Amino acid sequence: MSANAGVGLTKRFEEVKDFYANLGVEYRYSCYSEKNSEGCHLLADYLDTIEREYEKAARIYKQNCFENNYAHSCFSYGKALFYGRGIESDEKEAMIAFEKGCDLGFGGACFNAGQINIGAEPKARDIIKPDVKKGVTQLEKGCDLKDGKSCFTASCQYLFGKNGVEKNLQKAFKLAFKGCELDELRSCGNLSQMYERGDGVEKDLVKAQFYKKKVLDTFDEIKQKNNFSMEMYTDEVTFLDRIRKWFGISS
Secondary structure (H helix, E strand, O other): OOHHHHHHHHHHHHHHHHHHHHHHHHHHHHHHHOOOHHHHHHHHHHHHHOOOOHHHHHHHHHHHHHOOOOHHHHHHHHHHHHHOOOOOOOHHHHHHHHHHHHHOOOHHHHHHHHHHHOOOOHHHHOOOOOOHHHHHHHHHHHHHOOOHHHHHHHHHHHHHOHHHOOOOHHHHHHHHHHHHHOOOHHHHHHHHHHHHHOOOOOOOHHHHHHHHHHHHHHHHHHHHHHOOOOEOOOOOOEHHHHHHHHHOOOO
C-alpha cells in the first residue's frame, strides 16, 4: 500500500468518525431540546449500536415508551429487559413493555408478546403463565400491522390446531397469504402446500406452483448468500430442510 493510500484511509476514517459524532449531536438535540419522541428513539438506537452505551440506551427507551408512548421504544425496551442488555433481565417487565408497544401499534411488539403468551418462548414459559387466546389475538394484530412473523405464527396456530386453538384452515390460509405478501418465506411455503392440497382454499395447482417458485427462488438466494437457516414453527425441522422435503431438493 502506498503512503498516499494510507493517508486517504485515515482521512476517510476521520470523516466517518465525524459523521457519527455529528449524528449523535443531532439526535441529542432532537430528543432533549425539541422533545421529539422519534429523536429520542433514534438517540437510544445510536447509544445502543454506535456508542455501545446499553444502560443509557435502555433508560431512554423506557422513558420514551412509558412517558412519550412511542411504540418502537417499548419494543426495544422490552428486548433489552428480556435479554438483559444493559439492565437486569426481567421477563415480566419485558412483557409489560411488549404489550404496551403492541397496544400502541408496533407489530414486532405484538409478535413478541404473542410468542410469550402462546408459550413459544422457553425463557419465559416458567415465569409468565401462557394465555393462548390473548397471544393469538396479539399475533393477528401484529399481522394486521404488517409483521410477517406474526402472520406466519398465527397461521400455524390455526393450521395445526396448536396450543388448544381450534383448527381453522380458512383463517390459516388468510394469515399465510398476508404473511407471504409481506415476504415471510415460511408463509409462502405453507401457502403453496395449502393450494396444492385444497386446505382452507379451493385447490389450485397453478397457484401452488407460483408460490413454490417464489420459495425456491428465494431459497437459492439465501443459499448463495450465507447458507442461512430459519426454524419452522415445528421445532424438529429447520425451514430449509422442510423446503427440501416439500419440493424434492437435494442437500
